[in-house]
Amino acid sequence: MNSTSPAVLLVHGFGACKEHWRHNQNILSAHADCYAIDLIGFGNSSQPRALLQGEEFQESGFYYNFDNWGSQVTDFCKEVIKKPVILVGNSIGGIVSLRAAQMLKGLCCGVILIDCATRAMDDKRLPGKPLWMSWSRPTLKFLVKQRWLSSNLFRNAAQSSVVKKVLRQAYPSGRNVNESLVSILLNPSKRPGASESFRGFINLFDDHLAPQLIKNLDIPIDLIWGEEDPWEPIQEAKRWHSSMQSIRSLEIIPNAGHCPHDEMPEEVNPLLVKIIQAAK
Template sequence: MGVTSAPFAVLLIHGFGANTEHWRFNQPVLAELVPTYAIDLLGFGRSDQPRARLKDEAEQEGSVHYGFDLWGQQVADFCREVIGRPVLLVGNSIGGVVALRTAQLLQDQCRGVVLIDCAQRLMDDKQLATQPAWMAWIRPLLKTMVRQRWLSTALFRNAARPGVIRSVLKQAYPSGNNIDDELVNLLFQPTQRDGAAEAFRGFINLFDDHLAPALMQNLSVPVHLIWGEQDPWEPLAEAQQWAKSISCVKSLTVIKGMGHCPHDEEPIATNAALKKIIG
């Protein structure tokens, strides 16, 4: 069977602040097996970056409410209009939540979902019971502050510097593997576009949106988990709980010693896991 005649394709969905180039070590390898696409979520990479509109704000021409329904619909449309065949969705971090929402929209056109260190979204209101008691006291102030565009833009601009990006990467990639100038640059360059701060404002104001476990509850397609053992932000223990308690989860592959983005930090092991899932 040739690649072009494969019965399904793979679509790679990046995490927060990343873009299609974050699959630099994966897309070429997987493309030897099946047609493999990557997409920039709206607001990131080379995509459009429209003005953010929060749920309770008046609609302005060209503005969008950034969230998982928007991104899920974008990806589902891409699958139908561009890929045009059943698809295996692979998502890292928030890209995992997007993949799950897309799977709901695609229904039988989705072959399955692979979650790579899927975002657990601990700041969502629905997660409040899992947070320390003091968090309930500061949340109203926090919500009031981050909705201010001047503040969200200032926070974004402070973070969107090569030195800060490299520092964050050292947390996300505990082994230090592949933290190179190419990686810093592929994350930095999109932040210099005029509308880059808008998706950031939209995302940090998502206090009531989809959570991965709820999306998986009635999902009919298989879900596979690939997780960095040392992820500092999305604990492996939660993934292990999903594997035990959610019926659509069929496997959990742990990438030893790696962090939040094992597909880039340890691509050989991650690619091997993905190849096994592809079959």
């Protein structure tokens, strides 16, 4: 245990799990106490029945949202790590990390966002979008609330051929896309409650956006971004970096996509180590 420097907690993205940090955690552990967590609904964590706003409350249900995932991370930091921490989040794990940083207050000494989710489908991002998106939003919300539809969509997506197709988009260089990665992502989807987090997530139309959270934090935030991310454009990262005072750095990984920490760990790990060492 390293008692003189902050710990590091790695927070995965949607559809992933703690094993998605397979090429990072051991390297970072040489420089700080390093943990990885499975968010509720993913990996080996519990998979409670998804509750949506307006549905009858059930004791065994769970609202899959950034407040609750943030609370999970906060509790883990306070009850397990028990020391100041740097949060590292990929994709939606970035938003979870930002929300947890707010909850942790002085116990969080920095956040590293790796291709943070921009949440393009949130209602708050509708202004400026084509009018048909606003007109069709009520119909879309009605449809994705239907459990039979979300279950079928998930079942069709949780196939090896589909996962490999998505990975070809997410990892444009093709590096580190192998059967091990497919298994890491696919195995948790075979558990009985795996479709519940999918249902909860696709119904998140009004939740936290990263820029709102960043503006309410006074800790250093660093960005690492794959230049070829097909879902979270590099232009968005550049806008954040140029317009938000809390963001002190933006490192762009050429030819990398949405998960540069796994696609090109030899490029990303030295950046993570540098930030961690600077926090000692």
